[in-house]
Amino acid sequence: MGVTSHDVARLAGVNQSTVSRALRGTPGVAEQTQRRVREAAATLGYVPSDAGRALSTRRTGSIGVLSGELTNPFYPELVEPIRESLLAAGFRPVLIPDSPSEPFDPDRWARGVFDGMILATARAGSQIPQQLRRHGIPFVFANREIPAIEADRCVSDNAAGARAAAELIVELGHVRVAAVMGPEDTSTGRERDSGFRNELQRSGIVFQNDHFERGEFTFGVGYAATARLVSRLAPTAIFCANDVLALGAADALMAAGAADSTMLVGFDDISSAGRRVYDLTTVHTDIALMGRTAVDLLISRIEDPTRPYERVVLPTSMIRRRLLAN
Structure with a gap:
């Protein structure tokens, strides 16, 4: 023995x-x-023994972190501060990349494995929050949220950030404006879309259906959508609903010979946005603070399951890099 x-x-x-x-x-x-x-x-x-500790405390010491696909550079920048904060608090982070081809199923292996979960990606209609709640697993939304579900969450002020992007474009004199928007079934996609459109409308800028494209938050979508917009509209300014879309758009503008005549604005301010080759004007959100706040919210929920739910909204700011007036 x-x-x-x-x-x-x-x-x-x-x-x-x-x-x-x-x-x-x-x-x-x-x-x-x-x-x-x-x-x-x-x-x-x-x-x-982790098993013995789990039996005596009814806790495993593990926290699941559900993220989008790691080919999107936003997620590693969000996951790393989450990982650091969990380790500092004595928890073991377990990363779970979620994708349409391999969706995460809490009913298969979440029960008895995690003390809680951070949902860094969420789509309208997802059953994951209900499944976690059914198994008694506390969770918190980070970055994206499902408004109809009561839970702790930490998100950016997406609408305000998109409004600021529109204000800058108008300030620089652009009237032929286009956009590459994200998926409608994500809170980031919906809120950035509405914030941008509402500000353009308030400023009297015409923004019709052929002035925008919509798709997943990927480099490929940004490239293809921008190529189509340039072909049919020749916009002088393009707003992209995240930086990954904007990086794809930048490559498309260079390929079309329109990089020096088209203003480009992104959202998130990931590390790649500041590289000299892109020098992207973008809406800054504190990604590291979002991760740390999500961890604090989850630990508080684990320690006190009855506390009122919190919604923390992080302010955004414009990062003015490459500016082109019309």
Whole structure:
């Protein structure tokens, strides 16, 4: 039979319940006691059992992080601060990239695996939040949300950011304006679309159905949509609902020989946006703060399941890089 926490407790001269608390560094256990327990554990070669800990605390120490496909550079920039914050709080992050070809199914393996989940991607009609709730797994929305579902969430002020993008385009004198919008079944897609359109309308700029394209938040969609817009409209300014779309749009403008005559604005301010080859004017959102806030919300929910739900909206700001007046 292997070494148990009872063996460590006898050697250290403490209660068995003190062993796990001392090895976790739980506040309230004297430093001298922690040191004695660690020394006893090292002497006996004791390794704490995650399974045993889960049985005694009803927690696994693991947090699932559901993200979009990692080929989208936005998600690694959001996931990394989530990972760092979870580790600092003593949790084990488990990354789950979600995709149409391999959708995450909580009914298959979430129950009994995670203490909670951070949903960094969500679409209208998704059953994942209801499945998690049915299994008693706390969750928080980050970046995207499903408004009809009561839950903690941390999101950007998407509408305000898109309005600011439209204001800048109008300020620079552009009237032949186009846009590449995101999916309608995402909160980021809907809110950025409405914010941009409403501000153009308020400014008296004509924005008709052939002035925009819509698709997934991918480089390929940005490239193809922009090529079509340039062909039929020759816009002097294009708003893209995220930076990945905008990077694709920038390549399409270069291929069409229109890069020097077309103003381009993105959204998110991912690292690639600031590279000299793109020098992209974009709407900044604090992606790292979003990740850290989502972790704080989830830990608070795990510790107190009855607390009121919180919706944290992060402000946005314009990053003016390459500006072209009409």
